[in-house]
Amino acid sequence: MRRSKSFAVSIITVCQLMALALWFSATAVLPQLRSEFNIGAVQSSLFTSSVLLGFVLGTVTSAVFGLADRIEPRRFWAVSAIIAATANILILFVPIDGVMVILLRLITGVCMAGIYPVGMKMVATWSRGDTGFLVGLLVGALTMGSALPHLFSVAVPLDWRLVIVAASASAYIAAIAVLFVHLGGTPGRSPRFDPRMVGKIWANKPLRHACYGYFGHMWELYAMWGWIGLFLYGAFSDRMVDNPGVWSALSTFAIVGVGAFGSLAGGYYADRIGRTTVTIAAMVVSGACALVVGAFADAPFALLIVICIIWGISVIADSAQFSSCVIELADPHQVGTALTLQNAIGFLIALVSIHLVPVIADWAGWWGAFAMLSIGPVLGTVAMVRLRMMPAASLLAGGRK
Structure with missing residues (x-):
């Protein structure tokens, strides 16, 4: 049982880390984007803030309609990661200094509401008096996932576009892997808004x-x-x-x-x-x-x-x-x-x-x-x-x- 719990929690945490790389994938390459496209301060800010706004919209929507209770959590998580990764990679096909790229970042943020809170819900099924530690573990995954694109930008330094691709590929892999995770019990109902x-x-x-x-x-x-x-x-x-x-x-x-x-x-x-x-x-x-x-x-x-x-x-x-x-x-x-x-x-x-x-x-x-x-x-x-x-x-x- 302990081995099964450790394995499941570890996989969920790694999947969270890999998918949450999408959050700051565009922010991590801002120096290159500002140099290549002469992006101003407002547009630069929107690369991060639009994801936050999307997360707010997604979280409130999910809470009002009880989506985390109506959809099986692993599937909800996987679909959210796939949509977010697709929106992220579509940045490569739109004008980087236009409105469409901000809309795509907004969609990525909306989907984060199906990843971060739902990941916590899945981890909570394994909680046995150690909820505080498990929540800290997931916040740690959010933190490391936010840092990961900066590492991508060093690992694939030839072009900022490869950083975007790496972040999306990471999320796609995580979306597949999370489907094979075993839960520790029946997820409790999420408190409604x-x-x-x-x-x-x-x-x-x-x-x-x-x-x-x-x-x-x-x-x-x-x-x-x-x-x-x-x-x-x-x-x-x-x-x-x-x-x-x-x-x-x-x-x-x-x-x-x-x-x-x-x-x-x-x-x-x-x-x-x-x-x-x-x-x-x-x-x-x-x-x-x-x-x-x-x-x-x-x-x-x-x-x-x-x-x-x-x-x-x-x-x-x-x-x-x-x-x-x-x-x-x-x-x-x-x-x-x-x-x-x-x-x-x-x-x-x-x-x-x-x-x-x-x-x-x-x-x-x-x-x-x-x-x-x-x-x-x-x-x-x-x-x-x-x-x-x-x-x-x-x-x-x-x-x-």
Whole structure:
């Protein structure tokens, strides 16, 4: 049984990682695209933000219509991965600076709602008192999958188009492999979204502060993931390093990918020392990194990379804990609506920061752009400190605040 569980969870995790490479496949090659097609700041931002918007639309649609309950999860996952991979590869056949490429990225994002949450649903069938670790494992897969296209861009450096092909091929293989995964039991029904509950959820003060913490986290996370590669490309170019694209891609892969270990560590320690403790610590560190990293663009190479790696670990270490807080603080019949509401607003907030970064970078440089992101973890920390002081905090992690 243990061997069967380990094998199944491992395959689901690897499939998640391979399919989620689609999320940042176009973002990873932005330096090449901007150079070849003279793409502006707004269009560049849309390569990432359109996927986030699609994910919001897909998640809300799936929650309202209960798609994850009506369709067998492995088939739902596989079909979503195939459609997303096809939309991704079709980028090669449309004008890269046109509207159609953004629509294709939007479709990819919609399909992510059938991959990431449904993958968690499949892993949950194997949960035997280790849900926190398994959720951390899937968030780690999301993190490593987001980093994978940067590795593709080094492995197939001849043309950015090969990176797009590699990401789609990875998702196609995953779609086939996931069909052979055995589940650990009958998947539980997914909590539904009920708009009539929104007012009651928002009136729940502790729950509201858990959401505030998540919103601050999301202000920083995807903007950091989306733009750190271009920042490093500029830093390497300014140093007149040979092949700055290769070095920036490898560095970005390491910086984003190492966050997978931060996610696992965050889940492990949150269950033992408390959710607010972990989220506050992670946001203090990531906020400090955001505040100073731009000022170190001309610093010694080793120092710059160390700061970026610390940022990469801390920026994602708290991510899963905000959802855990919602699950523990919400009434059981409100959990689905609360999670959907938290994620939808959080991703919409991320759209704003993603588009602000290049605008502020053009005006005040990378220091100003990344320092702007520190606003999120500062406000998120305040929210989690206030939650920690509330009596309801005793409901978190078995009484461990």
